[in-house]
Structures are given as C-alpha cells and as structure tokens.
Amino acid sequence: MTKEEDFVVNEPYKPTKMEQSAIRVLKRKGLVAEDWNSGKKYIQSFKKNLRHDMYNKQNKRCAFCRIHVPLACVPMHREHIVYKDEHPQWMFLPENLCVACPCCNEYKGTTEVLVNPKIKTYPKVGSGFKIIHPLYDKYSDHIELVGGILYRGKTTKGVFTINTCHLYRVGLAEERVDQMMFKENKGNIIAELVRLTALPEQYVDEKDEFLQYVTDIVSKYKQEQTEK
Numbered sequence: 468m469t470k471e472e473d474f475v476v477n478e479p480y481k482p483t484k485m486e487q488s489a490i491r492v493l494k495r496k497g498l499v500a501e502d503w504n505s506g507k508k509y510i511q512s513f514k515k516n517l518r519h520d521m522y523n524k525q526n527k528r529c530a531f532c533r534i535h536v537p538l539a540c541v542p543m544h545r546e547h548i549v550y551k552d553e554h555p556q557w558m559f560l561p562e563n564l565c566v567a568c569p570c571c572n573e574y575k576g577t578t579e580v581l582v583n584p585k586i587k588t589y590p591k592v593g594s595g596f597k598i599i600h601p602l603y604d605k606y607s608d609h610i611e612l613v614g615g616i617l618y619r620g621k622t623t624k625g626v627f628t629i630n631t632c633h634l635y636r637v638g639l640a641e642e643r644v645d646q647m648m649f650k651e652n653k654g655n656i657i658a659e660l661v662r663l664t665a666l667p668e669q670y671v672d673e674k675d676e677f678l679q680y681v682t683d684i685v686s687k688y689k690q691e692q693t694e695k
C-alpha cells in the first residue's frame with residue numbers, strides 16, 4: 468500500500484462563516500434528512516467546498532477502497548460516515564463527512580457504523596466506529612493488500628470495512644492491476660495474479676469471474692511476449 472493510499476486526514480473541512488450560519492438556521496428548527504438537499508445558497512456552497520477540500524485531503528482517493536478517482540470523469544460522492552437518516556444531528560458535522568467512490572458509497576448504504584448507535588456525542592476516536600474512519604484510523608492498521616491487489620482484513624474493523632463496502636469486488640482487483648501495470652514489471656504482476664487465484668474464496672467475490680479475468684490477462688500477456 469502506498470503512502471498516498473494510507474492517508475489519515477488531519478483535520479475536517481472548515482465551513483466558512485456564511486456556511487456556518489446557514490447550517491445554524493437549519494439546526495434551529497431541528498434537522499431532518501431532507502435538509503441535506505436544501506437549495507439554500509450557503510448549504511450548496513458547503514457541500515461543494517467540502518467535496519473539493521476532502522477530495523484533496525484524501526489524496527484524490529475514496530475513503531474506503533483508497534482507489535484514485537479522477538474527478539473529471541466520476542464525481543466523488545459526499546459520504547456521511549454515520550448515516551444521516553438515522554442520525555440527522557450530524558448531517559453537517561465536518562467530522563462525519565468525507566468523499567467516497569460511487570461503488571463503496573452505494574454498498575455502504577444505510578449500514579450502522581457506530582459501535583454504540585445510541586451515543587449522543589459524536590465519537591472523535593476510531594474506537595467509536597466499526598468502519599475505518601478517514602480522520603481517526605490508519606488504513607494499514609486494519610487492511611492489507613495481498614500482492615498489492617486483493618484486500619484482507621487484519622482486524623475486526625478491517626473485515627467490517629471490506630464486507631460493508633464490498634472491497635472484494637473483482638472490479639477493484641482489476642483497477643489495482645491496471646494501475647500497477649504502468650509502474651511495475653508486467654511479468655511479476657501476472658505471476659502474482661496467478662498466485663492469488665489459489666487464495667480462498669473470501670478474498671474475492673465471484674471467484675469464477677476473477678479466474679476468467681486472470682486467464683484473459685495471462686493469455687494477452689503471452690501473446691504480447693511472442694509478438695516481441
């Protein structure tokens with residue numbers, strides 16, 4: 468895992484004075500989930516600035532799979548770490564907001580990630596969360612990348628994050644291989660991939676699809692070698 472992937476965000480987004488006051492107005496009447504889509508100018512600006520700020524602080528990577536997402540092609544989703552419908556009081560709390568890729572965001576959905584769902588104060592420590600928190604947890608303490616390609620949980624929190632965001636999806640393995648192909652020796656990556664096909668089922672969803680992917684990439688590589 469690279470240093471860029473293994474980030475811990477130092478500080479959350481700092482809303483501007485106008486944004487803070489727009490949030491205060493909504494809070495005063497009692498927050499409900501729909502307030503997130505309020506058309507108010509400074510709520511819109513909060514959401515826009517937050518995404519930009521966290522995207523850069525997260526090294527342009529998803530909080531959960533840590534894949535680099537080019538903003539020009541795929542808009543990163545603003546992610547409420549603690550789900551907003553169940554806990555609307557933290558909807559605009561910068562500590563509860565990060566950016567995630569559309570896939571991780573969708574799989575995570577409405578999953579409860581608090582160790583104690585009844586807690587009244589937002590826990591500003593990693594131990595308060597079942598999922599890896601981009602502000603409080605070091606990713607590599609909980610998850611390792613086998614062969615730089617497949618995700619393996621090292622702790623209960625790592626396993627929870629992998630299961631919740633489906634980090635064993637084949638598409639993620641493919642993306643990691645594609646990124647490595649530019650930097651490393653292709654032959655070594657292919658050898659590693661073949662070795663990974665022998666790993667037990669839990670490392671990758673749809674093992675057949677993964678095997679097919681590896682078979683295809685190996686034959687493509689062999690063809691390239693004979694053409695040389």
Ligand SMILES: [Zn+2]
Binds near residue numbers: 567
């Ligand atoms: Zn992701």
